[in-house]
Amino acid sequence: MSTLKLDDFLITGRTYGEYCAFFNLDPIALKGKRVLDCPGGASSFVYRAKKEGILAQAADVIYSFPIEGLKARGEASIEIIYQDPTWMQGHDFTFYESIPNHRRFREKALKEFLHDYNRHDYRFATLPHLPYGDGAFDLVLSSHLLFVYDDRLDEAFHMASIREMLRIGQEVRLFPLIDFKNSREQEEQNFSPLVERVIEALHGTYDVAIEPVDFQFQRGGGYMLRIKHKT
Numbered sequence: 001m002s003t004l005k006l007d008d009f010l011i012t013g014r015t016y017g018e019y020c021a022f023f024n025l026d027p028i029a030l031k032g033k034r035v036l037d038c039p040g041g042a043s044s045f046v047y048r049a050k051k052e053g054i055l056a057q058a059a060d061v062i063y064s065f066p067i068e069g070l071k072a073r074g075e076a077s078i079e080i081i082y083q084d085p086t087w088m089q090g091h092d093f094t095f096y097e098s099i100p101n102h103r104r105f106r107e108k109a110l111k112e113f114l115h116d117y118n119r120h121d122y123r124f125a126t127l128p129h130l131p132y133g134d135g136a137f138d139l140v141l142s143s144h145l146l147f148v149y150d151d152r153l154d155e156a157f158h159m160a161s162i163r164e165m166l167r168i169g170q171e172v173r174l175f176p177l178i179d180f181k182n183s184r185e186q187e188e189q190n191f192s193p194l195v196e197r198v199i200e201a202l203h204g205t206y207d208v209a210i211e212p213v214d215f216q217f218q219r220g221g222g223y224m225l226r227i228k229h230k231t
């Protein structure tokens with residue numbers, strides 16, 4: 001891990017409430033289920049999910065760093081993100097209501113994540129490899145990595161990462177399906193082209209579906225991809 005530097009990363013995370021919206025989660029149905037947040041970043045999904053009785057864990061490449069570094073870089077990342085919020089122009093603020101409130105979600109996630117961060121629940125992992133056994137989880141949630149950075153993460157990385165998530169999980173949900181610039185916003189279908197490639201590759205072996213969710217921030221972004229082992 002000597003080649004990784006904390007300054008290479010913007011450390012951000014979303015809250016449990018945001019995850020429930022991204023992934024249509026039903027906390028009651030998830031009670032007692034094993035759920036992995038991958039990559040977890042500075043998300044507070046695990047913190048709150050455990051309080052709901054969900055057996056939640058997270059994996060991320062940043063979990064090799066000590067808490068002091070994550071705190072400092074996490075706080076600096078929030079400053080950087082809101083220095084020039086013009087990137088949020090045109091977004092749908094139905095959920096967040098305002099930019100200051102959007103920032104409060106990031107701050108809350110970071111605070112709860114740092115409070116909860118421990119070596120057991122938060123494991124260092126470098127996709128497309130995950131340090132868990134086959135079928136270790138009932139559900140794997142993957143937010144804001146795959147499809148979002150399709151300009152720098154290629155199809156092979158996407159396929160290998162999703163197959164690895166399906167090795168360890170009975171079901172995988174991915175959100176969002178569009179890139180971080182929403183560069184295809186003007187097109188009829190604004191999903192990353194990799195969404196279709198993934199569906200083509202997996203649909204015979206797994207149950208695969210694009211499902212609407214009750215959340216939109218990027219325009220046209222209110223969909224997740226759900227992939228399940230056939231029963």
Ligand SMILES: C[S@@+](CC[C@H](N)C(=O)[O-])C[C@H]1O[C@@H](n2cnc3c(N)ncnc32)[C@H](O)[C@@H]1O
Pocket residue numbers: 009011012013014038039040041042043059060061062125126127128142143144145
């Ligand atoms: C934008 S954050 C999303 C975090 C969280 N899922 C959320 O929605 O708040 C993306 C995360 O992906 C992690 N990441 C990037 N490449 C990775 C890799 N190859 N393996 C594991 N984690 C990776 C980064 O460290 C970062 O924490």
